[in-house]
Amino acid sequence: AQSVAQPEDQVNVAEGNPLTVKCTYSVSGNPYLFWYVQYPNRGLQFLLKYITGDNLVKGSYGFEAEFNKSQTSFHLKKPSALVSDSALYFCAVRDAGNTPLVFGKGTRLSVIA
Amino acid sequence: DADVTQTPRNRITKTGKRIMLECSQTKGHDRMYWYRQDPGLGLRLIYYSFDVKDINKGEISDGYSVSRQAQAKFSLSLESAIPNQTALYFCATSATGAGGYTFGSGTRLTVV
Numbered sequence: 001a002q003s004v005a006q007p008e009d010q011v012n013v014a015e016g017n018p019l020t021v022k023c024t025y026s027v028s029g030n031p032y033l034f035w036y037v038q039y040p041n042r043g044l045q046f047l048l049k050y051i052t053g054d055n056l057v058k059g060s061y062g063f064e065a066e067f068n069k070s071q072t073s074f075h076l077k078k079p080s081a082l083v084s085d086s087a088l089y090f091c092a093v094r095d096a097g098n099t100p101l102v103f104g105k106g107t108r109l110s111v112i113a
Numbered sequence: 114d115a116d117v118t119q120t121p122r123n124r125i126t127k128t129g130k131r132i133m134l135e136c137s138q139t140k141g142h143d144r145m146y147w148y149r150q151d152p153g154l155g156l157r158l159i160y161y162s163f164d165v166k167d168i169n170k171g172e173i174s175d176g177y178s179v180s181r182q183a184q185a186k187f188s189l190s191l192e193s194a195i196p197n198q199t200a201l202y203f204c205a206t207s208a209t210g211a212g213g214y215t216f217g218s219g220t221r222l223t224v225v
Binding site: 044 | 154216218
């Protein structure tokens with residue numbers, strides 16, 4: 001069975017500092033990995049995905065994520081955080097078959113001015 | 114217009130009532146999903162459909178049913194609502210392949 005762990009419920013970072021939101025996964029075979037962001041009273045918005053290829057994936061709003069197969073991790077990163085990045089972030093995984101996405105519990109990012 | 118539209122946006126209903134949440138999409142995607150979001154629990158899959166004749170249970174299907182009326186429409190029903198079904202419900206769509214999901218704006222359901 002597929003699973004995702006987001007070990008931090010909350011991440012606080014000062015504006016301008018780099019940020020990391022952690023995600024580890026478990027899946028049979030090759031993983032398809034995704035990050036989504038949810039702003040208050042909104043649906044989830046796609047940020048980026050890893051399917052194959054370069055381990056460093058670049059996405060929307062300056063975010064990037066690094067796929068590490070040996071550590072089964074897919075951490076979300078941004079070099080310089082903005083207050084407007086404050087939101088709830090979800091990591092999701094599925095296998096290469098027809099299974100639906102499995103989501104983590106979410107990490108609330110708070111960027112402080 | 115939104116690619117994935119959910120109605121209603123908010124609903125308060127009484128215990129024991131039947132309620133239907135509706136989802137329609139203009140993405141032309143084959144696959145549609147219903148998830149519920151609870152604080153601290155993330156998103157959990159209720160039902161999913163890969164085409165009009167395909168319906169599959171998800172992780173938490175008990176107490177729910179679905180209908181795929183057309184490629185573009187996927188509705189979720191609570192036959193007899195109970196308070197622990199109070200949650201934020203999301204519909205999502207995807208194309209066949211490696212793409213991600215497109216989410217609706219959600220329906221906030223409160224069962225009193």
